[in-house]
Amino acid sequence: MYALVVDLARWLTSGSQWTGPDGIGHRLAEHLQYSLLATLIAAAIGLPVGLLIGHTGRGAFLAINLASFGRALPTVGLVVLVFLAGGLSMLPVYVALVALAVPAIVTNTHAGMTAVDPDVKDAARGQGMRGHQVLFKVELPLALPLIMTGLRLALIQVVATATIAAYVSFGGLGRYVFDGLAQRDLVQVLGGAVLVAVVAIVLDVVLSTLQRVFALPHQRSGARRSAPTGTA
Amino acid sequence: MTIDWSWIGEHIGELASLTLSHLEAAMTAVLLGLVLSLPLAVLAHRVRPLRGFLLGASNVLFTIPSIAVFVLLLPVSGLTRTTTVIGLTVYTLVVLLRNTVEGLESVPARTKEAARAMGTRPLRTLLAVEFPLALPVIMAGVRIATVMSISLVSVATYIGDGGLGQLFTDGFQRDFPTPVIAGVVLTLLLAVVADAVLVAVEYALTPWRRSRA
Numbered sequence: 001m002y003a004l005v006v007d008l009a010r011w012l013t014s015g016s017q018w019t020g021p022d023g024i025g026h027r028l029a030e031h032l033q034y035s036l037l038a039t040l041i042a043a044a045i046g047l048p049v050g051l052l053i054g055h056t057g058r059g060a061f062l063a064i065n066l067a068s069f070g071r072a073l074p075t076v077g078l079v080v081l082v083f084l085a086g087g088l089s090m091l092p093v094y095v096a097l098v099a100l101a102v103p104a105i106v107t108n109t110h111a112g113m114t115a116v117d118p119d120v121k122d123a124a125r126g127q128g129m130r131g132h133q134v135l136f137k138v139e140l141p142l143a144l145p146l147i148m149t150g151l152r153l154a155l156i157q158v159v160a161t162a163t164i165a166a167y168v169s170f171g172g173l174g175r176y177v178f179d180g181l182a183q184r185d186l187v188q189v190l191g192g193a194v195l196v197a198v199v200a201i202v203l204d205v206v207l208s209t210l211q212r213v214f215a216l217p218h219q220r221s222g223a224r225r226s227a228p229t230g231t232a
Numbered sequence: 233m234t235i236d237w238s239w240i241g242e243h244i245g246e247l248a249s250l251t252l253s254h255l256e257a258a259m260t261a262v263l264l265g266l267v268l269s270l271p272l273a274v275l276a277h278r279v280r281p282l283r284g285f286l287l288g289a290s291n292v293l294f295t296i297p298s299i300a301v302f303v304l305l306l307p308v309s310g311l312t313r314t315t316t317v318i319g320l321t322v323y324t325l326v327v328l329l330r331n332t333v334e335g336l337e338s339v340p341a342r343t344k345e346a347a348r349a350m351g352t353r354p355l356r357t358l359l360a361v362e363f364p365l366a367l368p369v370i371m372a373g374v375r376i377a378t379v380m381s382i383s384l385v386s387v388a389t390y391i392g393d394g395g396l397g398q399l400f401t402d403g404f405q406r407d408f409p410t411p412v413i414a415g416v417v418l419t420l421l422l423a424v425v426a427d428a429v430l431v432a433v434e435y436a437l438t439p440w441r442r443s444r445a
Contacts, residue, residue: 074416168404196299
């Protein structure tokens with residue numbers, strides 16, 4: 001066990017392991033590229049759907065059930081299925097990653113929208129705001145923290161799952177896991193797994209920090225104390 | 233992509249046993265997760281400083297990709313069912329622990345005071361008052377954890393287990409979509425059925441909530 005940890009540390013820190021087309025640097029860039037592109041596509045699909053469902057109040061049933069469907073869908077099966085149907089391309093990987101990310105984005109966006117106080121929306125309408133103004137100037141800013149949480153969860157799940165790109169012969173950090181499994185090289189497998197975990201954890205920390213920094217003043221914890229009272 | 237129905241007919245027994253093995257792995261993980269989370273949640277609920285630590289730790293565990301968890305367990309438990317179950321249990325913890333803590337916190341303080349005023353001992357208050365009242369929130373966690381585990385079992389196919397997930401590797405290696413479609417459909421069915429059973433269990437366990445409905 002101890003020897004394994006030493007080998008693992010050596011694998012992760014040796015300079016030659018980080019350079020070249022099979023190096024960690026290149027694999028890491030590939031992994032991030034798959035993850036970010038898939039999350040962006042998922043956001044382009046999931047955000048409008050979640051906003052629309054939340055704004056109109058129609059299709060809430062869909063938003064809630066989509067969450068459990070997304071949770072139940074076996075990603076590995078989906079990748080293999082699209083791969084067998086569509087042949088050797090990155091398409092299956094992106095389809096699976098997007099399918100994984102969309103439910104998290106839709107349900108959190110919808111949850112954020114429904115959490116907006118109906119009185120606030122009424123007040124906005126009472127002031128003569130139109131539907132789209134209420135949506136973009138009132139509901140969206142107030143729902144933003146939960147929307148961001150959805151995007152963060154989606155990205156973390158996608159980073160974790162982008163490992164399977166290597167299963168259908170593409171790159172990314174999963175390469176080490178699957179090559180290692182095939183070559184019975186435990187150190188390489190563990191190295192890949194550690195790298196994926198570190199990337200996921202680092203992204204999670206960075207995004208939740210950003211979320212805190214960019215939160216509206218009243219959404220920051222403890223802000224109530226410093227907020228001016230009775231500005232009227 | 234067409235489904236080869238004759239293959240399904242010939243392999244019906246294998247499909248059934250894979251489904252059972254799949255369900256067994258997921259259920260063992262959820263039960264183990266519950267056994268671990270219930271006392272931990274009570275601890276987190278009673279000892280404030282531990283609350284943040286325990287919930288934070290389970291969150292970090294959740295961030296680690298499932299394939300990584302399975303692989304990291306290889307030096308400990310090898311290519312076995314134990315690895316699958318431990319890996320899945322780690323994932324159920326984040327949902328089960330959080331929901332159990334939130335469930336316990338949702339019990340009104342007055343109810344607990346009433347129990348104490350009636351001379352109910354602390355342990356009995358916990359078992360006969362707090363847990364039953366926290367049950368709806370705990371069961372919501374159990375449902376999420378179960379559906380999630382059923383989906384995640386397939387990932388263990390990379391370490392030679394994986395229940396229905398074996399159909400994915402099989403179909404992939406032979407360039408034959410039928411087992412893959414069967415695997416995806418059976419996994420989704422299993423999740424739907426398990427969820428419905430849990431809804432029925434919750435209904436049976438909370439008779440006092442029915443009169444209000």
